[in-house]
Amino acid sequence: MTPLVELDNVVAGYGGAPILNGINIEIHASDIGVIIGPNGAGKSTALKSIFGLLQVTGGAIRFDGEDITNRLPDALVPLGLSFVPQERNVFTSMTVHENLEMGGFIRDDDLSGTLSEIYDMFPDLKAKRHQNAGELSGGQRQMVAMGRALMSRPKLLLLDEPSAGLSPRYMMEIFEQVVRINKTGVGILMVEQNARQALGFASKGFVLASGQNRFTGTGQELLDDPEVAKSFLGG
Amino acid sequence: MNELIFFFNNVVVSGLVLGSIYALGAIGVTLVFGILRFAHFAHGDMMTMGGFVAFLLASLFAAWGLTLPVPLGFAVLPLTFVITAALALGIDKGFYAPLRARGAKPVTLLIASIGVTLIIQGMIRLFFGTGTYNFFEGAPKELYRIEVPLEEATRTINFSQPQVLLLLVTVVTVVALHLFLTRARLGKAMRAMADNADLAQVSGINTALVVRVTWIIAGGLAALAGTMLALDVTLKPDLAFNILLPIFAAAIVGGLGQAYGAIAGGFLIGFAETAAIFNWSILLRPFRDALPEFIEIPNNLALVPTEYKLTVAFIILVITLLARPTGIFKGAST
Numbered sequence: 001m002t003p004l005v006e007l008d009n010v011v012a013g014y015g016g017a018p019i020l021n022g023i024n025i026e027i028h029a030s031d032i033g034v035i036i037g038p039n040g041a042g043k044s045t046a047l048k049s050i051f052g053l054l055q056v057t058g059g060a061i062r063f064d065g066e067d068i069t070n071r072l073p074d075a076l077v078p079l080g081l082s083f084v085p086q087e088r089n090v091f092t093s094m095t096v097h098e099n100l101e102m103g104g105f106i107r108d109d110d111l112s113g114t115l116s117e118i119y120d121m122f123p124d125l126k127a128k129r130h131q132n133a134g135e136l137s138g139g140q141r142q143m144v145a146m147g148r149a150l151m152s153r154p155k156l157l158l159l160d161e162p163s164a165g166l167s168p169r170y171m172m173e174i175f176e177q178v179v180r181i182n183k184t185g186v187g188i189l190m191v192e193q194n195a196r197q198a199l200g201f202a203s204k205g206f207v208l209a210s211g212q213n214r215f216t217g218t219g220q221e222l223l224d225d226p227e228v229a230k231s232f233l234g235g
Numbered sequence: 236m237n238e239l240i241f242f243f244n245n246v247v248v249s250g251l252v253l254g255s256i257y258a259l260g261a262i263g264v265t266l267v268f269g270i271l272r273f274a275h276f277a278h279g280d281m282m283t284m285g286g287f288v289a290f291l292l293a294s295l296f297a298a299w300g301l302t303l304p305v306p307l308g309f310a311v312l313p314l315t316f317v318i319t320a321a322l323a324l325g326i327d328k329g330f331y332a333p334l335r336a337r338g339a340k341p342v343t344l345l346i347a348s349i350g351v352t353l354i355i356q357g358m359i360r361l362f363f364g365t366g367t368y369n370f371f372e373g374a375p376k377e378l379y380r381i382e383v384p385l386e387e388a389t390r391t392i393n394f395s396q397p398q399v400l401l402l403l404v405t406v407v408t409v410v411a412l413h414l415f416l417t418r419a420r421l422g423k424a425m426r427a428m429a430d431n432a433d434l435a436q437v438s439g440i441n442t443a444l445v446v447r448v449t450w451i452i453a454g455g456l457a458a459l460a461g462t463m464l465a466l467d468v469t470l471k472p473d474l475a476f477n478i479l480l481p482i483f484a485a486a487i488v489g490g491l492g493q494a495y496g497a498i499a500g501g502f503l504i505g506f507a508e509t510a511a512i513f514n515w516s517i518l519l520r521p522f523r524d525a526l527p528e529f530i531e532i533p534n535n536l537a538l539v540p541t542e543y544k545l546t547v548a549f550i551i552l553v554i555t556l557l558a559r560p561t562g563i564f565k566g567a568s569t
Contacts, residue, residue, distance in 0.1 A: 051437070053437075072436075073436050073437050073439060074436065074439050074440070074441055074442070076439075077438070077439025078439065083437050085433070085434065085437060088431055088433065088434060089434060090431075090434070091426075091427050091430040091431055091434060091435075092430060092431070093426065093430045094423070094426060094427060094430060098423055098426075098427075101420075101423060102423065102424065102427045102435070102438050102440065103438055105420065105424060105438055105439055105440045105441075106439040148438065152438075152439060
């Protein structure tokens with residue numbers, strides 16, 4: 001079976017020395033993939049390289065078997081990829097509702113079905129749908145950002161540290177929603193600092209260091225690996 | 236009473252007229268800044284260009300013997316809007332788009348727009364000379380006089396026909412722009428891109444299309460403002476270049492990138508300018524007899540002489556930047 005997304009020996013960077021030195025990642029539609037690793041390992045860079053936000057200079061990225069290396073975001077969203085950046089991931093001067101509408105910009109059909117699904121998923125947002133996203137708390141903003149990304153009905157959702165800066169309550173809620181979204185048939189690839197919690201529900205874990213794969217396995221395998229635990233999960 | 240009517244004609248009516256022109260110009264400046272992040276210096280000349288397009292069209296229709304109850308310059312506005320918007324798109328494609336494609340910094344684009352200013356002014360002078368043109372050759376402008384129903388009022392409140400039409404155009408434009416930005420998919424995409432261009436791109440918004448729409452609106456509104464200004468006064472090659480600075484002040488005072496701020500800033504500066512050059516001693520004259528003898532009302536109590544009208548915009552700009560650097564509507568910091 002063709003993987004949903006496949007990074008094949010990818011070398012990429014921001015123009016200077018490459019940050020990714022040949023990494024391999026494979027995700028199926030049923031997977032929740034979690035990328036962990038120390039700061040500067042290239043975790044976010046890996047996500048951005050898939051989404052065409054930086055230059056891939058070696059290797060290939062395939063989506064559903066199709067080569068998408070170095071394609072720009074506005075060509076990738078219609079294919080079924082969606083990306084939630086870590087920072088500045090909502091339109092602060094626009095209402096929650098308008099933020100979601102912008103996520104569905106590429107669609108020409110009626111958005112109301114998807115909108116109500118997202119409001120069901122995040123009831124907090126429904127109550128605040130006419131408020132500007134800039135007035136919301138960090139956790140609610142993250143929900144807006146995820147909702148916006150889901151509006152294009154993606155097959156693959158890329159999340160860059162969705163729990164960064166959130167309280168434990170919101171972190172758990174976001175993680176629960178990630179699992180729920182995955183159950184609807186959306187493949188997930190996320191970068192996470194809260195490695196233990198994330199590997200707990202991940203079907204695939206990738207440990208990156210210095211822009212290369214160090215360990216790959218199921219979430220549980222990585223949690224059980226004494227070396228991973230010692231070096232990357234804080235003992 | 237007559238003094239109050241004089242005040243109304245010179246400050247309120249003139250302020251509305253000037254404010255409308257500034258607002259229409261400043262909306263374009265602020266939208267271009269919001270989407271493309273550079274100060275478009277050639278905007279004044281886009282307005283002048285629009286005025287000349289309207290003049291050409293009006294002359295053409297007049298030569299065909301067309302007569303209408305409204306000035307021909309006004310009647311050709313829709314066509315002028317379309318042609319000037321197309322010219323604005325052409326200017327972007329020819330001068331700014333190649334620079335953007337090479338990742339030019341905003342200051343490079345700003346310098347390029349100064350070049351575009353010189354090109355447009357040069358072209359206009361090449362084809363039309365340096366003289367002034369009048370849309371109303373021969374026929375005088377129609378004047379509407381509103382009688383004030385009070386006994387001691389002998390003066391009337393006066394609006395010229397182009398002034399009434401200008402206010403009408405401004406109201407229609409502002410309402411249409413509001414509906415576009417809050418209801419239309421592309422209008423919302425414009426706000427999204429001005430808010431956060433990276434996220435707009437990540438969301439799959441067609442940013443090239445948004446840029447085109449921005450030039451269509453900016454160029455079209457510039458044409459409306461330029462034509463209406465030329466109808467109110469006369470058409471000349473430096474028509475709107477002379478008011479470029481108050482237009483920029485209006486956009487900055489309102490908050491760069493904020494369309495509603497540009498409208499508010501335009502009227503604020505328009506009214507401030509007309510109020511500053513108004514001779515306030517006229518309003519004091521009726522009280523002359525009631526004042527003690529040693530107080531003499533000077534002949535001229537204007538805050539600034541007419542020829543220094545431009546300084547008013549800068550005083551407001553300086554105060555705004557000191558007190559609220561992002562402008563009234565919290566735009567981009569400058």
